[in-house]
Amino acid sequence: MVLAGFALFIIALLIIGMPVAFTLSLAGIxxxxxxxxxxxxxxxxxxxxxxxxxxxxxxxxxxxxxxxxMLTGRVGxxxxxxxxxxxxHLPGGLGIATIFACAIFAAISxxxxxxxxxxxxxxxxxxxKRGYDRRLVVxxxxxxxxxxxxIPPSIPMILYGTITDESVxxxxxxxxxxxxxxxxxFVAYIVFASWNKPREERASHEAKxxxxxxxxxxxxxPVIIIGGIYTGIFTPTEAAAVGTVYALIITFxxxxxxxxxxxxxxxxxxxxxxxxxxAIMVGAMLFGxxxxxxxxxxxxxxxxxxxxxxxxxxxIGINIVLLILGCVLETVSIILITLPMLYPxxxxxxxxPIWFNVVLLINMELALITPPVxxxxxxxxxxxxxxxxxxxxxGAAPFAVIMVLEIALLCFVPGIATWLPSVLx
Numbered sequence: 001m002v003l004a005g006f007a008l009f010i011i012a013l014l015i016i017g018m019p020v021a022f023t024l025s026l027a028g029i030x031x032x033x034x035x036x037x038x039x040x041x042x043x044x045x046x047x048x049x050x051x052x053x054x055x056x057x058x059x060x061x062x063x064x065x066x067x068x069x070m071l072t073g074r075v076g077x078x079x080x081x082x083x084x085x086x087x088x089h090l091p092g093g094l095g096i097a098t099i100f101a102c103a104i105f106a107a108i109s110x111x112x113x114x115x116x117x118x119x120x121x122x123x124x125x126x127x128x129k130r131g132y133d134r135r136l137v138v139x140x141x142x143x144x145x146x147x148x149x150x151i152p153p154s155i156p157m158i159l160y161g162t163i164t165d166e167s168v169x170x171x172x173x174x175x176x177x178x179x180x181x182x183x184x185x186f187v188a189y190i191v192f193a194s195w196n197k198p199r200e201e202r203a204s205h206e207a208k209x210x211x212x213x214x215x216x217x218x219x220x221x222p223v224i225i226i227g228g229i230y231t232g233i234f235t236p237t238e239a240a241a242v243g244t245v246y247a248l249i250i251t252f253x254x255x256x257x258x259x260x261x262x263x264x265x266x267x268x269x270x271x272x273x274x275x276x277x278x279a280i281m282v283g284a285m286l287f288g289x290x291x292x293x294x295x296x297x298x299x300x301x302x303x304x305x306x307x308x309x310x311x312x313x314x315x316i317g318i319n320i321v322l323l324i325l326g327c328v329l330e331t332v333s334i335i336l337i338t339l340p341m342l343y344p345x346x347x348x349x350x351x352x353p354i355w356f357n358v359v360l361l362i363n364m365e366l367a368l369i370t371p372p373v374x375x376x377x378x379x380x381x382x383x384x385x386x387x388x389x390x391x392x393x394x395g396a397a398p399f400a401v402i403m404v405l406e407i408a409l410l411c412f413v414p415g416i417a418t419w420l421p422s423v424l425x
Contacts, residue, residue: 020333021279028286035293044286051285052278055237056162061274062240063153066247067114068266073251073258075218076105076118078211082219084126085211089202092194094130095140096187098123102144103183106151107222108247112331112368116145116379124384130200136193138387139395142376143186146365146403149331151179153225153239155277156335156364160357163339168236169229170421174354175361176226177416178406182362185402193398217250277332284336291341311349312411318342319363319407326367330375334364358417359410366403369396 009030013023032040070076083097090096098119106115120141127137149156152172161168203211224246225239234242251258258266325334339360346356368376371393380392410416 014329019279020329021276021283024280024283024287024333024337028283028288028290031287031290031293035290043289047285047289048282051282054162056158056168057278059153059168059237059240060155060158060277061270062237062244063155063158064273065266065270066240066244067108068269069244069247069251069258070105070108070218070221071114071118072262072266073247073255075108075215075251075255075257076101076115077122078215078218078255079104080119080122080126082211082215084200085203085208088200090191091199092132092136092190092197093200094123094127094132095136095190095194098127098140099144099183099186099190102141103147103151103179104219104222106145106148106179107153107226108218108243112145112148112365113375113379115148116141116376117383119144120380120383124380124387132194132197134387135391135395136190137395138380138384138392139397139399140186140190142369142374142380142392142396143399143402145376145379146368147179147183149364149368150175150182150358150361151222152176152229153236153243154361156331156361157357158236159277159281159332159335160339160360163336164343164353166353166357167421170354171357172226172229172236173420173423174358174417176420178358178362178410181416182403182406185406186399189398189402217254221246221250280332280336284333284340287337288340311351314345314349315351315359315411318345319359322360322363323366323370326363327370327374329367331364331367334367335360352414352418354421355410355414355417359407362403362407362410366400369393369400 010023010027013026014020018026029041029044032044079101080097083101084094087093087096087100101119101123102115105118106112123141124137128134148154152175154172154175157171157175158168160166161171221243225243228234228242229236229239248258322334322338325338329337342356342360343353346353368374371377371389374393374396377389377392377396381387381389384392
């Protein structure tokens with residue numbers, strides 16, 4: 001009953017437009033006053049400090065800074081040009097180029113919204129101009145952008161590791177194979193949907209090599225980050241610093257696409273996004289403190305373990321809840337609110353936490369392209385004003401089905417997510 005009251009209170013605050021961070025913080029503080037005592041309010045700054053006092057979290061603003069540098073430096077447009085030169089002659093060639101450009105830029109930026117904006121601004125007008133179906137165009141960019149949270153580096157993976165104390169390096173590696181598989185599945189659908197459509201002329205060998213030479217520096221960034229982590233040269237946190245320095249070097253001195261005058265705007269955007277994430281983290285931890293005091297996680301675990309519920313039924317229920325939450329909240333909020341309760345349940349049921357990380361993030365990808373609050377749907381609407389929101393939703397629907405099928409495949413073959421992390425041992 002108490003939990004239902006809290007849920008209604010939070011929903012009411014969100015409906016009237018209060019930011020998620022302040023909603024969760026207010027719920028936590030009022031919970032302390034109501035269920036503990038006023039003197040415990042002195043623990044609020046302590047909880048906030050402990051939440052953010054983590055070495056791993058220093059990588060969050062660095063990855064965001066790296067993303068902003070590459071976004072401002074127009075690296076994504078170069079990646080799309082590279083893809084169109086090498087794959088434009090295939091069935092749905094520009095669509096394939098779009099998905100691969102999204103996958104590569106996702107590995108650079110770790111941000112789904114940044115990926116959708118960067119690649120979409122270049123790909124959508126080009127594909128429409130060449131006669132591609134509008135729904136396929138906007139749907140492929142919306143779905144391709146979601147790869148930003150699955151292919152490492154991924155900020156949600158860092159938050160998952162911070163909350164659960166799982167190795168961020170292994171979490172990063174767990175997304176590589178599923179991310180590649182999802183990318184190929186998207187490509188396969190585009191080829192199928194475009195098989196009978198007119199194809200582009202094959203680019204000359206000279207044009208292909210010229211595009212490769214121009215964009216090789218951007219392609220090397222994910223190789224450096226993932227390769228460095230995999231080989232143990234540096235940790236995921238150190239990789240964020242290395243990637244940021246590398247991004248600055250190539251955009252300033254090689255591509256010449258950023259100047260000193262661009263840095264204040266880049267830093268402001270980085271600070272704004274970082275503060276938003278950290279504020280939500282503090283709010284979620286305050287709310288989580290009250291849930292712990294009320295023994296909500298323990299009650300949920302008892303319900304699952306003592307009720308002798310089939311673990312797959314529980315997992316299906318969790319996926320449904322995550323999908324529903326994804327329709328009304330954004331990714332970071334969902335992870336921070338639900339994971340402290342879901343993690344012990346997942347472990348008690350015998351599921352691999354590294355594997356569940358991938359299942360959770362694919363659910364978050366679904367959230368990005370499901371109405372009414374699918375972030376990527378509105379991002380694509382913003383950069384393609386001639387496309388209706390209905391076109392974008394319909395266009396993204398087949399890709400959403402592919403994501404659901406990948407979740408099912410992961411349930412049958414968990415090694416897709418766990419094999420590469422196990423090699424790290």
